[in-house]
Amino acid sequence: MKLPRWNVWCMARFDQVRRALMDPQTFCSGAGVGISNSRKEAPWRPPSMLLETDPPAHTANRAAISRTLSPAAIRSLRERFESEAHRLVDSLLDQPTVDVVREMAEAFPLKVFADAIGIRPDGRDNLVAYGNMVFNGMGPRNELWHAAMANAEAVSKWVLDACRRDSLDPNGLGIQIYASVDSGEFTEEQAALMVRSFLSAGIDTTAHALASAMWLFAEHPAQWQKLREEPARVKNAFEEILRFESPFQMVFRTTTRDCVIDGVRILADEKVLLSLGAANRDPRKWPEPDRFDVTRAVTGHVGFGAGIHGCVGQMIARMEVEALLAALLEEISRIELADEPLRVRHNTLRGFEKLRVRLRR
Template identity: 60%
Template sequence: MAEMDPVAGTAPVSDLDPFSDDYIRSPYPFHQQLREAGPVVFLDKYKVHAVGRYAEVRGILEDAATFCSGAGVGLANFHKDPPWRAPSMVLETDPPDHTRNRAVISRAVSPAALRALRAGFEAEANRLVDSLLDRDSFDAVKDMGEPFPLRVFADAIGLMEDSRQHLIAYGNMVFNGMGPRNKLYDNAMENAEEVAGWVWNACQRKNLSPDGLGIRIFDAVDAGILTDEEGARLVRSFLSAGVDTTANAIANALYCFASNPDQWQALRANPDLSRAAFEEILRFESPFQTFFRTTTREVELAGVTIGADEKIMLSLGSANRDPRQWSEPDRFDISRSTAGHVGFGAGIHGCVGQMIARLELEVVLRALATRVATIEITGEPRHLLHNTLRGFEYLPVRLGS
């Protein structure tokens, strides 16, 4: 619930807790409360402002000069509380450093590089789907969502083969670390030293495959653009969001289609809709639920005055179902125009790995659409309790041919 503050220029005050178990398990009624409370709301529990309407979320994402990422994209303000690891050189930096770093990654993930990956991604997607068709039931998370990116994404980057499961734990640390220091944060950090150590070692030039995307980052080191340490940190930027979000998106896709069989038949009838279907999945069940920005100056937002160096929570999941932007937003429809959704963020800090993720999900959906007649949920799903990401801990599924 929200109460209007009597002082002009201030936001309604709300007792909503976006990191509570109830909110995480079923966020959409809470999103509606957030949107209806006002364009800007003050979350009393965390003493931060929040936005849940599309216009304000999109506007903040596209104004990096006023709403910066360099103070962290989670609840903690790096100007006041040092991060648990060196900040991401893409997600948690601002221009001009961000501009330089983003350009290096963009050269590594060129359209030509992505085209070269397609055949291998398709072969693995087809192999995986064929193996799951033979099973009476399987867990969409552990048996499909996680194994696919752990194979194709890690191979594409050129990571060493051993202990790749640490990538799941590392993403869990990174994204749970964006919330408050609650039980989810503490659980994610249990093996932080071991996991972070493996990831840092995997990002070193000597441990990267000579034909992977990761080693291309070190071209910038050789050119004098980056130091060796910066090169490894930039490779690490790939890994932060390269597995968990894709794994969640795959499981979310199976859930969406199992719950909407008419939409599954529409995709089967036209597998070329696979890319469009993924965009609707990102809008409808956004893997990224929240990000934060920090004001660089006092700013007035939708009539609310917010001071300098203050955190603002952006509810991407809420913005992607805002009826002010989308017709029938709570209906899953792969034929709708999803242009402008914020499932991957927007502006200069839009997800750096989004083109790889789009390729991964496109080939998975196409492999399913050309082989699978029906998708059925065979048991009680369990949603993942997570500070930032939306997905499943367990999703039992049967594929029918």
């Protein structure tokens, strides 16, 4: 359907959304993955070398990232993630209530993810602000967009400086991107932008997923008990959290040619909103889609996107959430809401601005 106020098309059914995600030749990312067409309007930042490029450039860029995020490299992070998860849970156990958003959902990825990439420890709060800019920046230029961009110049400078070779920890993943500079594949500036691509989606989406997990298990205590009885289901539980809450709710594509989708003709050079959240609740795909069930066969959701532009850091995000949930399962019998949660108002993300819980041993 067409959204006349914004002059964009919208796809919400699972089959439509997945088809578009899997067809970058028709639904491209090179004109920006937000509502604005970056070929007609100057973007607020240099485009992402991963999310906002198309083949063949995207293919080469993705290959460089994939070499850095090899299965062996990701496996090497597990012990650190699990150790930090237990340390964090231990520090929260004796508190009467826990501020989930600040003390857990943001704190954990700001520690383990930023350490893994090799980001310097001072000023990491800029990563939260930057993620807010990136994702609110995908939407229309409304009050949320302007609020997110209030300190854009300073935050963007800090992030890009933190991604430069001489700022990165020599033992982190980020510095490995610079091997592509030494081999002549990329310039120093391009390598910094590649590292920045790690960070654009590495904090906010994971933080919203973690907060959503805590809310869901507080609202559905029987599902928490089921998970405690069968902790091996923790991986599947996270996939159901992504399907049910879809922290990253929508992404945009631009048509490269005229096409017909389910009898509707869309012309070339049109913006198309792909509603990931709606697709993940489509009853044509998921039986009883509004029921949260950690035992559901949930393979195939589009919470991380799909196709060549699927989230490059999704394996790290999975490891983060699974490590923290596993640590909580060992210590916590029940998660209870301590006050009324407050949803965050956001252009593209779904999560919480305020969420306070009690952790019962």
